[in-house]
Each structure stands twice: as structure tokens, then as C-alpha cells.
Amino acid sequence: MKIVSTNHNEGAFTRWRVWLKALPEKLSAKVVDIVRTTKKVAEDDPRRIIHGIKVGLAMTVVSLFYYFNPLEDNFGDSTIWAVLSVIVVFEFSVGATLGKGLNRVIATFLASFLGVGIHRLATLTGETGQPILLGLFVFLIAAAATFLRFFPQMKARYDYGLLIFTLTFCLISVSKNGNEEVLDMAIERLSTILMGASTAMITCIFICPVWAGDELHNLVATNIEKLGNFLEGFGGEYLRILGDGQSQGDKTFLQGYKSVLNSKSSEESLANFAKWEPHHGRFMFRHPWKQYLVVGVLARQCAYQIEALNGYLNSEIKTPPEIRSKIQEACTKISSESGKVLKELASAIKNLTLPSLADPHIAHSKVAAKNLKALLKTGLWEDSNVLEMIPAATVASLLIDVANCTEKIVEAVHELASLARFKRVQPTRIQAQDQPTILQLEAVQACSSTEEPLYEQAHERKEIILPGTVQSFSGMEEPHHVITIEVSSPVTTKNGNSL
């Protein structure tokens, strides 16, 4: 027994030694892990560090105010409410901070008003009646305000206000102080909260502000761009797989769209915050934030179809080369043109310009879809195994759906552009005078061929004649063509003539 006991002790001792020996290693692993996470969180969005510093600053200011308490005579210990207001009101984006701050101030004001009134009413009912009446009112107001928070419109904008209303009402009305003191208390509360909330709001707005509106704007544009990236890349990737089943290189552009699938909740909360924001940067106070949600819904719709399409990148059934060669061109064309449309839309949204450069691509994609349908109609595939044809047919069919969905997105973005009064041209591309790109020419072609109503509202017009295509009208009496194109800077054609 002795030996066993010693062994046991020795065992425990050894285990301890092993544990102790491993401890530094474990600790350093933990530290490395924490450092890595911290680095990642900071690198994902460096504004997070700035936000931390901003909150620290605002808290220090209010805390030192609380410490020195220069208004001791007036406010007494209630400066505590200023500290509290700063930390609960301060959010990452300006919209969220303003929403919370205004909710807090307005709700405190209204509840103080009502609380003082009810308090006066209750004092009239005497010693025994007072607590009963007060209890009843607290119950009713708390229950009603809590229930109201379930109303979708209330939840979206006034959730925090209803909470603060209930709280302040209870604190003011249920107070044993006299009428005058209660009024003082209400005013004191209101002023300290105003102080705290405005400290938070001012710090949030004036030091490196993060605007919820900007975030929403960029999120929607980036989401559309991700869909565009997938579609632009899909054609090549799919055909490569159809060919040898191997794909090389960086394929992250094929996974980007996944984040679009679940973007609903963040888009909606950003839109709610953005509504609180004043005019800032390129956005007016009443910017049509709601329309971004409409575009977002359609983008998700498109992402669902892309998700179905993505499944065929991993399809096991090989499509024979003769089928491949037949649909190759049309499929690649639809996919890449739809992709270009979406990328044009994304860049138009980002630059707040009219998405007119997307229209020629939409036309191309429609033509390609028509070609594909015609191709399928000719029954070219009748010799081939139907099973082998199915994945290719499904991909073709899904691509046609994606093209239709893309058109809807274009409409929604046009609607957004007219609501938000996007500017007419895309200066970055047109200004590249020395190297006229095909895009520029396409834009010119689009201007001359389509009767886009947008061009009728031009702010600045120039009368130009396309050389070689339209007759000169100097001194002639025959009918002649004058094509009116709006340009922000001189446009050059392929052969370098200045328009």
C-alpha cells in the first residue's frame, strides 16, 4: 500500500511538473492567438481602432467633468447621467449614434413632462391613494411601451426611445419628493442627458465619422460588383471545367457572391441608421435610402440564381466537346455581358453617375440570349446523349434567368439614379482622351442609336457631327442629321478625330 501511495504522489507530482513545464508554451500560444485575432479585427476595418479612441476620448472628457463638477451647485451628483449617456449612446456609425442620442433626449423630455404631471396628479389623492395611482400608471405605461416595441415601424426607429421613456417616467413620477423638487429633478436629468448625448454625438460626427449611409451605399455597390465578378469569371471557368475538368489560378472571385446571400439584415439596419443622418459628403438628408433596399433584394435574387449556377462548376458529368463548342460562345457572351452590366452598375453607384454605360451591355446580353435560344431551337444536339446535355442545358437556362434578373437590377438602379439625381457622365472614363476605349465608343453608339429619355434632360449640350457617318450641312439644303450628344469633355473617336 505504501508503495502505491508513493507512486500515486509521484504520479501527481510528475503531472504537475509536466503541466508547469507546458504552461509557458500554452500561455504563449494563447497570447499569440489573441494577438492574431486582434490584428485581424483591426485589419478588417481599421476604423474600429479609431472608434475605440473616440469613445475613450468622449468618456475621459465627461468623466473629468464629473470629477471636477464645475456646476456642483446646480447638478450635484446627477452628472453621473452624463457619463452614462455617453457610453450607451456612442455607436460605430453616425446614424446609429444620432438615432440613439435623439431618441434618448426626446424620450427623456416627453417622459419628464408626463412624469411631473402624473406626480402632481398623484399628490392630490393623498397618502394612501398616491402609491396605488402611481403603481397603476407605471404598470400601464411600462406594459404599453413594451408592447409598442414589437410594432415593426416602432422597432426600426424608436425602440430605444420607448425604453428610455418608460425608465424616465418611472424615475420621475415615483419619487417621494415634493412637486417643486420633482420638477428640478426632471430638468437636471434632462440637462445632464443632453450634455452626455451631445458629447457623444459631437465626437462621433466631427472625429473621423463613419456614416451609415456611406456604408449602405458601398455595401450595395460592392455586392453588385461581386455578382458581376462571378459572372465575368464564370464563362471562362465553366468552359475550362467542361474541357479538362481542371481549373487553375485564383478563384476567390467565384466565392465573393456568397456574402450577398445573407446581406439582408445588415442592409436593413444600415438603412434605418442612414435615415437619421444629415447632409454629408455626396448625400443629402433625404437621400432615397429605401431604394437601396429594393436594389438589395434584387441583388440577392440574382445571388440565389448564381448559387444554383455555382453548383455546375463542380458538376461531375462531362460535356462532350461537340456540345461544348456549340454553346460555348453564347454562354460566355451572356455571362460576361451580364457581368459587365453589373460591374458598370456598381461603378455608376459608387461614382453617383447615371448607369448609361450598362445599357449597351444589356443589349448585347439580350442578343446573346436570343442567339442561345435559337441555337437550342435548331436541334443541333439531337445526335448526342441527352444525359450529357442536361447540365449544359441547365447552365444555359440559368444564365438566361440571370440575364433577366440583371435587367431588373438595371431598372432598380435607374430608379435609384433618378431619385437620387445621379450625375450624367462618368468623368473618369471619358476624360482619358488619348486612349479612347471601346467603352467610350459604345457609349457614343448607344447615344446615337437608342432613344434613351435620360439624354433629353441634358444639362449641357453640344451639337456634333459624327465624321463619315453624317453629311456635312454647311451650305446645303438637303435634309441633314444633327446628333446631339452631351459630353463633359471632348470625346475622340477611334481614328482620333476630336468630336
Place this chain on the structure above:
Amino acid sequence: MKIVSTNHNEGAFTRWRVWLKALPEKLSAKVVDIVRTTKKVAEDDPRRIIHGIKVGLAMTVVSLFYYFNPLEDNFGDSTIWAVLSVIVVFEFSVGATLGKGLNRVIATFLASFLGVGIHRLATLTGETGQPILLGLFVFLIAAAATFLRFFPQMKARYDYGLLIFTLTFCLISVSKNGNEEVLDMAIERLSTILMGASTAMITCIFICPVWAGDELHNLVATNIEKLGNFLEGFGGEYLRILGDGQSQGDKTFLQGYKSVLNSKSSEESLANFAKWEPHHGRFMFRHPWKQYLVVGVLARQCAYQIEALNGYLNSEIKTPPEIRSKIQEACTKISSESGKVLKELASAIKNLTLPSLADPHIAHSKVAAKNLKALLKTGLWEDSNVLEMIPAATVASLLIDVANCTEKIVEAVHELASLARFKRVQPTRIQAQDQPTILQLEAVQACSSTEEPLYEQAHERKEIILPGTVQSFSGMEEPHHVITIEVSSPVTTKNGNSL
């Protein structure tokens, strides 16, 4: 001029009269609107009314405590923190309330501890050093805590705790009171917050509790059921449309799946809340809530494919009858069997039983998929127009994908069932002794035909002989079959023999 002015006045007067006349109508329309919204909010979830009443009750109790202040000597005016704690901690579900309440209490405790320490340290530095040191500490703690709130793990569980930690630390450390008074202040705060938070938590748990775990459990089961409803209905609906393009009757089951597409954020927050909940009803403390998220992801995956499928219910291209008749059976079979699988899974999750009844349907759906593939391989369609064939082929292909996805969901639910130790049988169906359903027989068939490892872990076994299919072995020496089936109550076969 006089006349114009009179006219103007008269015009204003008329407008006023019109406005006044329309006022009662407008007001009553507004009231009707509010009543309708209220009714809808309450009917959508009647527990919302109960929640309002619960919050009202808790607030009344704490407010009256604050009013009468029986512990005046000890707590003074700081009972205000109890009122505040109730309203900010009280959430709809128990998990959310417990999470907030525990965060609040623990964070206050830790921050008080640290705050008192820092306050003592600062008093050592003298009149001028004190505010500098305190300001520095407040800045560092506030900035660090705010930054920490961006860490995903922290955000999910300790977001509120970090907020309260910062707040309490500032209030305690930055106080001009002496060391002893600051300690008293900290203890006072902690006890009032404990009182408020526990009032909220107790009311939330003991009066008609809403468990986040139950909500998550039901949400996931209902989502799977909605997918099943769509698939069960899809076969019939699709063929009807293929036929005459008309569909009648209630089609709400075809839209139910839409809510699954955007269920991610609610599932994730429910899972976070559920982790705080103790053992309740049928769920243990450490119920595998995470696995519900895995099932949820797969269900959404399936919903995306169904979304693509749904597009073909509105397809304009008519499929000729000869094609229809060829794929009709296989498509309907895959769709309805996958639907049955999902509905079985949903009911298994709801009843916390093993989803073994889903397995035969999975087998049927696999057979149907194989048949469909074989059908496509035979090249039966070679005579027909390829364009007309495409939508049908796409639907077939998508259905095969859905069947594959369904299999993955089955695996995930099996994993959930083993993690959460679901019970073996489905008592509700088996107990209907007088009316044996086909499901029962299928279950029996499944038991006798598949080598499901689940049946090997049976808790309670009975040796039975299926009458008519297996020879009696009494007094015989030939080889005989003994089929072991685990049952919780006697099972009857179609012809009424008790097993």
C-alpha cells in the same frame, strides 16, 4: 384689391372648413389603422401581450420599492439603479434576459473591484496627479473595451457586459469621495443592480417564460417543414402548369419557403441566447444549439435551390405532352419523396425522436433520381424540339440537386439527434393501433430491409415474427428468420395482427 383680399380670406376659410370637415374622417381612419396594426402584432404572437404585462409587473414592483424605500438608511437614492436594471435587462426571451442580467451583474462586480483599486492608487498621487492618472485609465479602459466589442466571440456573448464594465469603472474610479465612501458606493451599486436584474430575471423565468432554445428548435423544424411542403406540392403544381398552364386553389405552401432564405441572423441570435438558458422542458443546459445552425445552413442551401426551382412554376415555355408524360412520374416521385423526407425530419426534430422514418423516403428518392437519370440517358426525347425540352430538363436537374441537398440535411439531423440524444421511436404514430398507416408499415419494412446502425443500440427489444412473410419456427429444424424490431407499444400490420 379689397375684393381679392376678401377672396383670399374666403379661400383660406373654405380650405379650413374642408380640412376641419375631413378631420374626423382622417382621425377615425388613423385610429382604425392603429387598431388593425395592434391586432396584427398581437395575433402574430400573443406572447407579446404577456411580455408587456410581465415588464409592467416587474417595473411596478421595483418602482414601489423605490417609492417606499424600506432600506433608506443603507441605499439612499441609489435604488434608482434597480429600476434602471429591470427595464434594460428585461428581454423577450429567457436566454436574452439571463445573458443581459448576468453580464450586467458580473461586469458591475468586476468593474467595481477594479474601480475601487484604481481610485485608491490615484489618491496616492496627490491633488494634481489624481485627475491625470484617472483620465488616463478611463481613456485606456474605455478604448480597449470598445475595441474588444468588435471581436466576434465577444460581440456574441459579452457585448453588454463590456459596455457596463466601462460605465461602472468610470463611475466608481472617477469619484471625489474618500476611499471608504467609494467602497460603500460600489457595494451599494452592486446590490441595487443585483436586485433589479434578479427581479427581471425571476419575472422572466417564472411567469410564462419564452425560451430562446424552444424558439430556435421550432424555427429550424418549421423551416425544414416549409421546404418539405413546397417539395410535396411542387410535383402536382408543376405538372398542372405543364398541362394547361392554370393552377387553382391555395398556393401559400409554395411561398412558405421564402422566409427560410433570410433566417440566418435570427437563428444565430437565438442560438447565442439559448446558450445562457438552464435546463428547461425537454432541453438540457448543454443542448447542442450549435448543431441547429449547421442544419439551418443546409436548409438555406436547399431553399436557394428551391428558389431557382420556383422560377419554373412561372415559365412561359410550354412543354409538349409527350415529354411531360415521360418525366412526369420520376419528377413527381423525387419531389414528393424529398418533401416527405424533410417533413419527417421536421416532425422528428419537433418530437425529439430519431429521424429513422425519413430513411425509407431517402431511399425512394434515390431510386427515383436514378430512374430519372436513366430515362434521360435513353435519349427518348430525341425527336422533340430541344428548346421546349430545356425547362423540363432544368427542373429535373434541379430536383436531383435538391434530393442531394436533402440527404445532407438528413445527415446533419442525424448528427443533431445523436448529440442531443433524441428518443428512438415516434410514439404518436405507432400508438395509433387501430388504424395502421402506411408509414408504420414502411417503418417496419425499413427495419427489416436496411441495416441501420441505429437499430443496434436499441434500449428495449422484442423478438417478433412478421406473419405471412416469415416461417414459424416452433418445432422446426430448418433455418428460420428472426427479425428484431424495437417497439415502444404493440405494432399492428395492415391486416390487423398484433405483432
